[in-house]
Amino acid sequence: MDAKIIDVAAKAGVSPATVSRVLNQANGVTSKTRDKVMKAVDELNYHPNAAAKNLRQQKTMNIGVIAQDINNAYFTEIIKGIENMAYAQKYRVFICDAENQPEKEREYVTMLMDRTMDGVIMITPQLSDEEICEVANKGYFIAVIGRNIEHPRIPCIYTDNVKFSRQVMEHLLACGHRDIVFLNGYPEAIDSYERLEGYLKALKDNQIPFRPELVENGDFNENGGYEAMKRLFDKKIPFSAVFAANDEMALGVYQACAERGISIPDQLAVVGVDNNRISKYVTPPLSTVNQPKYTMGAIIVERLIDQMNDNQYEDKRVFVVDSELLVRGSSHFSRK
Amino acid sequence: MDAKIIDVAAKAGVSPATVSRVLNQANGVTSKTRDKVMKAVDELNYHPNAAAKNLRQQKTMNIGVIAQDINNAYFTEIIKGIENMAYAQKYRVFICDAENQPEKEREYVTMLMDRTMDGVIMITPQLSDEEICEVANKGYFIAVIGRNIEHPRIPCIYTDNVKFSRQVMEHLLACGHRDIVFLNGYPEAIDSYERLEGYLKALKDNQIPFRPELVENGDFNENGGYEAMKRLFDKKIPFSAVFAANDEMALGVYQACAERGISIPDQLAVVGVDNNRISKYVTPPLSTVNQPKYTMGAIIVERLIDQMNDNQYEDKRVFVVDSELLVRGSSHFSRK
DNA sequence: ATTCAAAATGAAATCGATTACAATATCTGC
């Protein structure tokens, strides 16, 4: 159906090699033949077959992004950064939704082995360090966002979860809160684990005893946060603030409070994480922690492309980026 | 670097053809040779090169989804439906973010011409009917969500924007509202146009004169809705309800109201469109129109695959799916 | 006008799989 390179060559009265040269290198062809060829290309609406090209060139100029859940704005904002930077360097970006399933994540990683992608970027992967390193050891190109993987050829970028969690806690403590709930995500996720660690360290720093009943697990989604809050309310224990492991769960807290007529921030302070784009539009605006998501995506894809081009920058492999606590209406009133 | 089929063949002591048969068809090989081959495949960690396979088979088993903006939950929920159905049929789905730029949309459509994708699904495309039909006419496989394109080989699925907009209006009118703002999206978008049409028809049906000053354009984002509301408030004209063309803009309305101490729904009723997953978590929960997003994705990808397999179902080309008005706290109190 | 270097073009090999067709091995029935 489609025109092939020999069709173009025949129409232009040249050899396939010449057509290829016109389309790929700027020089080495007379402007006269270039015109002839381009005319034929246009008339036949010729597009080089990607499979043939990839096969011959042993590369695809494709980068895959493996996200845990494209419904979560955290991932999509990172992806915007990846896309724009990659696009500028002539790479195409394909987004893959692992839907929080390690099995799917693994399946998408095989796109490297079958050479569908030249490289992949994994955002907060669930696979183990060992499994990811093993793939990299075979010579495939991987970059990771949201985790630090000790491997000389894996660029990584992340924020310090423990650090910003302590900041969140210091903020709530400064507002006078002592009974602070920690609303966790999936307990296995590294983000959950580290944010919990920051929570615990802050309590310790301030000589506040840890009360396990103040920690509940959610699922990083609105409903998980809502259900967790209902369980907490049912416990009939006092608390005056909630630190949710992400903004989605914080929204679930809002709903649970609305149902019980509990006013935020007067009766309950709430802080989330991720600065979801909607968080400043809810009432009251949600205090949260901002990560430079777009920039993280842009930086890491640039480093990945460097790796693929054999430009090794050992000193620029790991990036720890700063996060920022945004205090908004959901927590800024101080309690007495 | 990677093992090739001849390496596997050599290791197993068979020909490449036999290796291919083991990997592709279940029958036609002795179980003894199958075992030998599989052993070699495992030991060499062999993965067939996708480019070579695609080139020879003249297909990729890849489907591309071209979304306008992956930051918008409307698109991502549709994509979930596409993915799961496609996955069940052994297709891989790659998500492409056009970022509301027709130029990028067009660029992604060329994935069909260069055979990177066997087919693409365009969600509320911006390209003209003519342009899309032209591509289909060349024999490429396209399906469209959110618009009806008159072409015998393009499966389409959409909801009736005019119809549900009238329902929204009837609901607001039944609550006693007469001065109803319509907060439009991009005026060029088909969704905007049709929803405005429903708004106008409802006014006409009820003999309410149209007041152009009650219509403002936004951009389908929170901030656009917020800014539009500010402009409306500045006009100092009375209105008691807002019909926003999507939930994101409705959230901007919430923020604008919060800033001015206007309470929803007592002083202002608000209704959105799309049933964004967060809309039931805001305070008050947002009245909105639900579209069966997941199902729409699942249905259309199935039809697209039918087309690609040469199973033409002329009678099952166009699907108009029902939407549902969800009346929640942002509009259900009646005014007097 | 002739020679030689440089530039442009073409012929053919190549990438790594699948598959049509040919060849060989196995099985069945007598």
Add this chain to the structure above:
DNA sequence: GCAGATATTGTAATCGATTTCATTTTGAAT
């Protein structure tokens, strides 16, 4: 045990581009 049918395996062509290497053309200098 053998013919013939059938099942298994191998050989070689093929997909459509790029790229090496060889060849031809062009242009500059004498």
